[in-house]
Amino acid sequence: MMQERPEDLPAQPEPQPEPQAPAPSGSTTPPGSAAQPTPRSAPTPEPASQSQAHHQPSSPPRPENAPDSPYAAPQPGAQPGPQPANPYGPPPAQPPAQHYAYGPPPGLPPQSGGRTGAGRAVLWAAVGAVVASALWAGGILLFLDPLGDDPELAGYRARTNLCSSVDYTALRTEYTEEDDAPTHNALKHKALDQSYCSISLKKTSSSSYSDAYLSVQMDLHKETDPSAEFTALWSEYHQRYEDYEVEEVSGYGDEAYLVTEDTTSGSSTGxxxxxxxxxxxxxxxxxxxxxxxxxxxxxxxxxxxxxVSRWVKSDTRSTLENLRSG
Structure with missing residues (x-):
């Protein structure tokens, strides 16, 4: 039961609420409800983790000269003691190897079979250009030299026994006796075929020795063109001996030279x-x-x-015909 206040007691003033700070935006305090007064006391300290996060440096300094520092240089004469624990925690783990989406890391050779489609296209284009150049060059050479590496032997063939193809009918006007055993030899090689024949010439069967000598030689050059050397040898044959004379003649192959020598001076004694x-x-x-x-x-x-020059020219013409036939 409530007690009535005595009439003679003065009325007590009602306590006035302390002014409240305006509620922050987004406050969920329902309207009409009284805000709770904030007690006036010492500010609440921030949590240790937050305070350290704001004020602690990223890495503590390493006192190099502190006696208890693990990085301090050993003092002379000091005995090594137990190593203190690492105050900075375990060493950081090595970062995982990076994977390169566009091939091997810089500085490493490319993996085998790792060419891209563009690389293969460039490679095939280069190969095609080389092949085309080679075919073009080969076509030019073939056009300029239809025979290629084939020798120009003009239908002549090597003879094992060249004497059987030698015709010396004109010389037998002077040397009627036939040589029954002429000397011959032959050489066959991939670069050169050579045939040689030597015949003894006699005026009569009563001759004790040969009255004259006839030799024939044919060379088939199968790898090198002998034209330059042939011209140099026979056109300048007179340089060997003063008594030789050289005359270029026509009608025999590509070129021909007649070489003569006479040291008798019209005498039959020497x-x-x-x-x-x-x-x-x-x-x-x-x-x-x-x-x-x-x-x-x-x-x-x-x-x-x-x-004799007329005889030799005639017999050469018929002998060359024999060497081209059969």
């Missing part, structure tokens, strides 16, 4: 005479040589150089 006809037809070279010593003739003089 000296010698010689006639050589050298012919080049393509990569075939040929020479027919006649030679005589005046001492070989017992009673007569050797035939004149001009006459």
């Amino acid at each position: 000296g010698s005479r010689a006639v050589i006809l050298a012919v080049r037809d393509g990569w075939m070279t040929y020479q027919m040589s006649w030679s005589v010593y005046t001492t070989s003739y017992e009673t007569t003089t050797p035939p004149a150089i001009g006459e």
